[in-house]
Amino acid sequence: MGVPKKRRSKMRQNTRRPYIIEGDLPNIIGCPHCGAPTLAHRACSKCGTYRGRVVLTTKAEKAEE
Numbered sequence: 808m809g810v811p812k813k814r815r816s817k818m819r820q821n822t823r824r825p826y827i828i829e830g831d832l833p834n835i836i837g838c839p840h841c842g843a844p845t846l847a848h849r850a851c852s853k854c855g856t857y858r859g860r861v862v863l864t865t866k867a868e869k870a871e872e
Contacts, residue, residue, distance in 0.1 A: 841854040
């Protein structure tokens with residue numbers, strides 16, 4: 808089984824994987840309903856809407872009940 812004989816330095820490792828250093832950030836968009844920053848293709852954690860309809864109940868809504 809192939810095992811590396813010597814450890815790779817941090818410079819060699821980071822040169823090999825430049826896309827990690829650039830900061831491949833997730834798609835963060837503003838919620839169309841409340842404007843809070845959320846991940847794309849996910850329900851909003853503040854208001855609980857996804858694609859124009861409410862799919863989650865939030866803590867604020869539970870407290871009001």
